[in-house]
Amino acid sequence: RSTSGAEHESARARVAGAERGWRRGGKCGAAGIRCVAYNNQSNRLAVSRTDGTVEIYNLSANYFQEKFFPGHESRATEALCWAAGQRLFSAGLNGEIIEYDLQALNVKYAMDAFGGPIWSMTASPSGSQLLVGCEDGSVKLFQITPDKIQFERNFDRQKSRILSLSWHPSGTHIAAGSIDYISVFDVKSGSTIHKMIVDRQYMGVSKRKCIVWGVAFLSDGTVISVDSAGKVQFWDSATGTLVKSHLIANADVQSIAVADQEDSFVVGTAEGTIFHFQLLPVTSNSNEKQWVRTKPFQHHTHDVRTVAHSPTALISGGTDTHLVIRPLMEKVEVKNYDAALRKITFPHRRLISCSKKRQLLLFQFTHHLELWRLGSTVATGKNGDTLPLSKNADHLLHLKTKGPENIICSSISPCGNWIAYSTASRFFLCRLNYEHDNISLKRVSKMPAFLRSALQILFSEDSTKLFVASNQGSLHIVQLLEGSFKHLHAFQPLSGTVEAMCLLAVSPDGSWLAASGTSAGVRVYNVKQLKLHCTVPAYNFPVTALAIAPDTNNLVIAHSDQQVFEYSIPDKQYTEWSRTVQKQGFHHLWLQRDTPITHISFHPKRPMHILLHDAYMFCIIDKSLPLPSDKTLLYNPLPPMNESDVVRRRTAHAFKISKIYKPLLFLDLLDERTLVAVERPLDDIIAQLPPPIKKKKFGT
Amino acid sequence: MVQLRPRASRAPASAEAMVDEGQPASEEEAEHGLLLGQPSSGAAAEPLEEDEEGDDEFDDEAPEELTFASAQAEAREEERRVRETVRRDKTLLKEKRKRREELFIEQKKRKLLPDTILEKLTTASQKCNLIFLVNLQKKNEDCEKGSGSKKVKVQKVQSISQNKSYVALRLKDQDLRDSRQQAAQAFIHNSLYGPGTNRTTVNKFLSLANKRLPVKKAAAQFLNNAWGTQKKQNAKKFKRRWMLRRMKTPKK
Numbered sequence: 001r002s003t004s005g006a007e008h009e010s011a012r013a014r015v016a017g018a019e020r021g022w023r024r025g026g027k028c029g030a031a032g033i034r035c036v037a038y039n040n041q042s043n044r045l046a047v048s049r050t051d052g053t054v055e056i057y058n059l060s061a062n063y064f065q066e067k068f069f070p071g072h073e074s075r076a077t078e079a080l081c082w083a084a085g086q087r088l089f090s091a092g093l094n095g096e097i098i099e100y101d102l103q104a105l106n107v108k109y110a111m112d113a114f115g116g117p118i119w120s121m122t123a124s125p126s127g128s129q130l131l132v133g134c135e136d137g138s139v140k141l142f143q144i145t146p147d148k149i150q151f152e153r154n155f156d157r158q159k160s161r162i163l164s165l166s167w168h169p170s171g172t173h174i175a176a177g178s179i180d181y182i183s184v185f186d187v188k189s190g191s192t193i194h195k196m197i198v199d200r201q202y203m204g205v206s207k208r209k210c211i212v213w214g215v216a217f218l219s220d221g222t223v224i225s226v227d228s229a230g231k232v233q234f235w236d237s238a239t240g241t242l243v244k245s246h247l248i249a250n251a252d253v254q255s256i257a258v259a260d261q262e263d264s265f266v267v268g269t270a271e272g273t274i275f276h277f278q279l280l281p282v283t284s285n286s287n288e289k290q291w292v293r294t295k296p297f298q299h300h301t302h303d304v305r306t307v308a309h310s311p312t313a314l315i316s317g318g319t320d321t322h323l324v325i326r327p328l329m330e331k332v333e334v335k336n337y338d339a340a341l342r343k344i345t346f347p348h349r350r351l352i353s354c355s356k357k358r359q360l361l362l363f364q365f366t367h368h369l370e371l372w373r374l375g376s377t378v379a380t381g382k383n384g385d386t387l388p389l390s391k392n393a394d395h396l397l398h399l400k401t402k403g404p405e406n407i408i409c410s411s412i413s414p415c416g417n418w419i420a421y422s423t424a425s426r427f428f429l430c431r432l433n434y435e436h437d438n439i440s441l442k443r444v445s446k447m448p449a450f451l452r453s454a455l456q457i458l459f460s461e462d463s464t465k466l467f468v469a470s471n472q473g474s475l476h477i478v479q480l481l482e483g484s485f486k487h488l489h490a491f492q493p494l495s496g497t498v499e500a501m502c503l504l505a506v507s508p509d510g511s512w513l514a515a516s517g518t519s520a521g522v523r524v525y526n527v528k529q530l531k532l533h534c535t536v537p538a539y540n541f542p543v544t545a546l547a548i549a550p551d552t553n554n555l556v557i558a559h560s561d562q563q564v565f566e567y568s569i570p571d572k573q574y575t576e577w578s579r580t581v582q583k584q585g586f587h588h589l590w591l592q593r594d595t596p597i598t599h600i601s602f603h604p605k606r607p608m609h610i611l612l613h614d615a616y617m618f619c620i621i622d623k624s625l626p627l628p629s630d631k632t633l634l635y636n637p638l639p640p641m642n643e644s645d646v647v648r649r650r651t652a653h654a655f656k657i658s659k660i661y662k663p664l665l666f667l668d669l670l671d672e673r674t675l676v677a678v679e680r681p682l683d684d685i686i687a688q689l690p691p692p693i694k695k696k697k698f699g700t
Numbered sequence: 701m702v703q704l705r706p707r708a709s710r711a712p713a714s715a716e717a718m719v720d721e722g723q724p725a726s727e728e729e730a731e732h733g734l735l736l737g738q739p740s741s742g743a744a745a746e747p748l749e750e751d752e753e754g755d756d757e758f759d760d761e762a763p764e765e766l767t768f769a770s771a772q773a774e775a776r777e778e779e780r781r782v783r784e785t786v787r788r789d790k791t792l793l794k795e796k797r798k799r800r801e802e803l804f805i806e807q808k809k810r811k812l813l814p815d816t817i818l819e820k821l822t823t824a825s826q827k828c829n830l831i832f833l834v835n836l837q838k839k840n841e842d843c844e845k846g847s848g849s850k851k852v853k854v855q856k857v858q859s860i861s862q863n864k865s866y867v868a869l870r871l872k873d874q875d876l877r878d879s880r881q882q883a884a885q886a887f888i889h890n891s892l893y894g895p896g897t898n899r900t901t902v903n904k905f906l907s908l909a910n911k912r913l914p915v916k917k918a919a920a921q922f923l924n925n926a927w928g929t930q931k932k933q934n935a936k937k938f939k940r941r942w943m944l945r946r947m948k949t950p951k952k
Contacts, residue, residue: 076885093884095877117884135884161887208896228891251898270892301905303892687902687921691893694900700911 030347030685031366033317035080037088038308040260045308045315046088047323048077051366051406054090054100057344059310061541063325064560064596065348066500069100069107070424071366073404083123083130084144091118091132097142097149103498105455105471106424111149113140122165131174133162139176139185155190158183166217169262173237175223177212182225184237194240201229202247214256216265226253226267232277234291246293248275251693255316257309266314268304271693273297274316276328299324299343302692319690321345337592345663345682346615348544349501350598352666352678358416358434359670360396361678366406369421371397371439374676396439401428413459418480420466422454427468431483448487451476455517458504465527467513469502475515477527489530496520505546507553512569514555516543522557524569534572539563545612547600552607558597562590564612564621577623584627589634590655593617601668613667618677620656628653635659 031051038045045057052071058064076093083089088100095117096110115134122131130142130149137158142149155174164177173193174185184194200206211228218224222243223235230249235242251270258265264278276295282288302319309315312331317323323344332339351364363370373394379387401407401423410421419430419441429444456469466478466485473493479486502517512533516522521538525531536557545558554575555567563586566578574582595615603609610621628634635657661667666678812818893899906920 074881076881093881095880116880119884135880161884211891252892683906683920686906689902691899691901692905694898695905695908697908697912700908 030321030345032302032305032319032321032689033323034077034305035090036306036308036315036317036323037080037082038257038310038315039082039086040311042086043310045310045323046080046082047317048080048090049321050076050319052077053406054080054088056088056102057323058542058560059313059325062560062562062596063342063344064500064542064544065344066542066560067102067105067498068501069105070408071406072424073367078117078119079121079132081121081123081130084127087144089121089123089130089149091121093117095134097121097130097132099149104473105498105501106453109148113142113151115140119161119163120165122167124167125169125171131165131167133165133176135161137161137178139165139174141187141190153190155185156183156192158192164212164215166215166223168217168221168237169219173217175215175217175225175237177215177225177227179209179211182212182215182223182235184223184240194237196223196235196240196242198225198227198233199229199231199245202231202245211252213252213254214267216256216258218258218262224256224258224265226256228252230269232256232267232275244291248293249273252303254303254305255307257307257315259309260311264309266307266309266316268307268316268318270303271695272300272302272304272318272320274299274304274307274314274326276314297324297326299326299341301686302689319692321685321689342594345685346595346665346680348596348598350545350666353411354666354668354670354676355412355416356414356668356670359676360412360416361666361676362410362412362419364407364410364421367401369397369399369401369407369410369419370395371399371412371419374670397432397441399430399441402426409454409457411457411459413463413480414461415463417463418459418466420454420457420459420468422457422468424453427451427454429466429485442483444484450474450487450490451478455502456504458506460506460510461508462510465510467504467506469504469515469517473498473518475504475513475525477513477530491515491525491530491532494518494520494523494532500542503543503546505548505555507548507569508550509553512548512553512555514546514548514569516546516557522546522555522567524555533569536565536567539565544596545598545600547602549602549607549610550604556600556610556612558600558612560596562586562593562597564597564610566610581627584629587628587632587634587655588630599666599668603669603672605672611667611669613664615664616662617657617659618661618664618667619658622654622656625652625654628655 031049031053033047034050035048036045043058043060045059046054047057048054049071052073052075053068054071054077055065055068058066074094075090075096075098077090078092080088080090086102088102089097090100091097091113095115096112097118098110099108100106101108113132113134115132115136115138117135118132119135120133123129124131128144129152130144132140132142134140137160139155139158139162141152141155143152158176158178160179162176162178166175168174172187174187176183176185180198180200182196182198183192184196185191186193198210198212200208200210206229208228212225213228214226216224217237221237223237225233225235227233230247230251230253232246232248232253233242234244248267249269249271253267253269255268256265262279264276266274266276268274274297275293276297277291278294279289280292280294282290297314297316300316300318300320300322304316304318306318307314307316313325313327315323315325325342325344327339327341329335329339353362353364354360355362359374359376361372361374363372373396375389375393376391377387378390381387399419399421401421403423403426405423405425408422408424410419412419416434417432419432421428427447429447431442431444433440433442450470451468453471454468455471458467459465460467464480465488466480468476468478470476475491477488477490479488496518498517499519500517502515505514506512506527511526511528513525513527514522515525519538520535522536522543524533524536526533536555539559541559541561541563543557544560547556548554548569549556553569555569557565557567559565564581566575567573568575593614593616597612597614600610600612602611608623610623612619612621632653634655636653661677661679663680663682664677665680666676668676670676891897903919903921907918910917910919
């Protein structure tokens with residue numbers, strides 16, 4: 001009798017490894033957010049983190065993280081901006097301006113600005129020029145050429161480091177915020193027009209220098225500055241005088257972003273609050289307008305280092321690793337679930353792989369991999385019990401990567417004998433040997449030239465073949481032999497732009513390989529004959545998870561708008577069940593889930609079951625049961641035992657959802673009777689964060 | 701008192717004459733100053749009384765006879781000696797310079813790659829265009845890593861040996877860059893988390909809510925599990941050993 005997943009004697013493997021990993025300082029897929037940049041044309045958000053990773057979120061595809069550029073130890077990004085349409089630039093403390101290639105998913109080039117560490121960067125309103133503010137006080141102008149950037153000239157050099165920059169919308173003037181003062185430059189001549197001294201403290205004296213964290217230049221000549229004393233100040237750039245001063249926080253105000261229409265802006269403070277300022281008329285029918293602080297939002301616990309203002313939402317990110325997107329109710333036209341707050345905390349891709357035969361889990365961190373053996377229990381109990389472990393989870397291996405680059409992807413073979421992982425420039429393949437309780441690792445030294453950087457790695461079910469999706473778009477099949485390997489075939493990339501990171505899936509019998517990521521749709525290759533078999537019709541939302549079922553060879557695809565398709569590979573068409581689901585549509589609560597499905601798996605003996613999970617729930621779809629209509633309850637907990645069979649049958653539907661384990665990082669079937677689930681409690685993440693601002697509460 | 705005009709005074713006097721504007725007067729002054737400062741006379745150090753005594757002695761004796769020929773011979777000797785020393789110095793300097801040049805050439809040779817690779821480079825560059833393009837496509841990432849000026853060198857080497865990748869950096873630049881980066885990071889850390897900022901620990905922050913509940917709860921991270929790990933490990937080992945010992949002894 002199947003009920004919501006509780007039939008499996010789920011060993012609640014709350015892997016103690018996840019907890020211990022945090023104390024060592026390694027975070028599985030979480031680093032603080034340093035900068036965000038919003039691109040209006042494509043409705044995409046570029047987010048850079050403190051470990052150097054730059055992620056691209058597609059805000060119209062249900063806020064899905066479609067691409068990312070792996071970080072580098074020396075690349076501490078301090079500024080990020082879009083320029084010339086769709087080109088992404090970042091600058092950091094190593095003094096280099098980096099351009100990212102959004103098609104090849106790597107760094108195009110890094111150009112040294114020769115001014116020391118770069119603190120701020122902004123693009124001109126026309127998009128053809130780039131301005132950087134450096135440590136030595138110089139403001140440098142670069143011309144953006146079709147394939148590179150070229151240094152044009154320096155502006156007047158200032159005494160202290162330039163921490164923030166802003167162009168006037170007409171492109172004639174620039175405001176630069178430094179320590180204790182703000183300068184206004186004329187772009188044509190490069191000379192300072194005004195130098196406006198900022199008070200160190202609002203109506204007071206202070207020894208600490210006032211750092212101007214952000215400036216914004218409006219088209220009427222007003223310069224808005226936010227500084228470390230907690231003030232938001234309005235300056236008149238024509239006369240160089242202070243117009244208005246607001247004290248909004250007891251701590252630093254660290255970021256500012258102005259809307260395109262210049263009628264609202266948002267600032268973020270170190271206390272985790274963001275404030276929305278709007279330009280409102282003084283009285284209801286007067287022409288005179290003034291800036292009023294309208295809404296505070298407290299969605300963060302730590303410093304909000306960066307904010308962005310899209311036409312309909314306020315976006316903020318900070319040290320507490322959450323990305324918060326708050327749609328503004330007055331700007332949203334249709335008041336549906338789209339207008340709800342979105343908080344992106346968990347990674348949108350799978351960072352854990354599992355070896356079912358040996359019960360091992362491989363965790364991918366930024367600079368190292370950890371291999372854990374699951375604990376076991378001999379006790380038995382009823383459904384819903386938590387059983388004590390008789391043998392604890394074992395930390396088998398801590399594999400540190402060489403070099404400063406972050407790990408992009410990793411995988412362990414199902415038999416547990418091979419581990420493969422890749423950084424941006426190197427590919428590593430290691431062989432594991434097990435003797436009794438000991439484990440030894442041997443690295444395969446000679447890697448072929450074409451295997452440099454992989455976006456996705458997958459082992460076949462029998463662990464004889466390795467599938468690698470390289471960042472040039474090609475797919476490589478490598479045959480694994482005893483101590484070495486042999487390159488079998490390379491599938492060249494088809495035409496089509498790269499939409500998202502490549503995802504791979506292989507059928508358990510080893511004959512089919514599915515790959516997603518381009519605008520052409522999911523491609524299915526015949527591994528035995530080494531040719532392209534078919535292409536699933538393209539869908540306008542990116543794929544978040546892929547898997548091929550064991551006997552039926554049905555390809556199950558999950559998209560970022562929470563649609564799930566089932567495509568039969570031998571028949572080259574969607575299955576009956578998939579067509580039925582599409583006709584009826586999914587339950588509205590299913591479509592309103594926040595987090596994307598990151599993993600799909602199957603039960604070896606039950607072909608009618610599909611097991612999938614996202615961050616807050618896991619679900620077993622039973623294809624033999626009827627689909628729920630919009631009126632029925634989607635999350636139906638176990639009905640009490642004394643209910644009649646009829647009632648139970650009436651409320652039973654195909655989607656068996658369980659929310660007992662959350663937040664889920666990974667869930668898979670180990671064998672017929674065991675599930676492994678890896679949770680990542682938010683408290684553990686918060687425990688590793690840097691210190692927040694002190695809040696004084698009455699009574700504590 | 702007979703005052704022999706010493707030869708050495710000529711050169712310094714002329715130098716000073718070149719510097720000063722009024723020549724005749726200064727020459728006299730120079731002479732006076734020099735005569736007073738002459739080490740051979742020693743008049744500056746000794747008191748006046750001794751001088752007068754010395755003078756008396758000199759007055760009694762007859763002056764030395766010095767023929768013109770001997771003086772000329774002496775002068776010529778001196779000149780010869782001076783010329784010799786100058787020549788010797790010149791040759792020594794020449795030799796030194798020669799040796800240095802050779803040393804530099806040797807060092808340069810050592811720095812350069814062995815001849816075999818240089819040969820390969822020259823031949824490769826002649827036919828390299830096609831290979832170049834192919835390799836560029838394959839190894840785009842590597843080019844970005846090296847600094848701009850060294851880009852060409854990196855690419856050339858790669859066209860020969862396919863399996864290696866080179867990143868050419870000048871260490872001097874790297875040190876300066878690192879120190880500046882560290883200074884910048886220290887600035888940011890100081891301004892955000894340094895003294896004067898109002899920061900608290902994460903534990904205290906999360907426990908604020910617990911303290912205000914109607915039933916007060918403990919802090920969010922009440923237990924410090926990282927405390928005394930070494931002690932706990934030692935205790936575990938000891939316990940295991942003790943258990944083994946206990947299990948062994950009753951059998952005896």
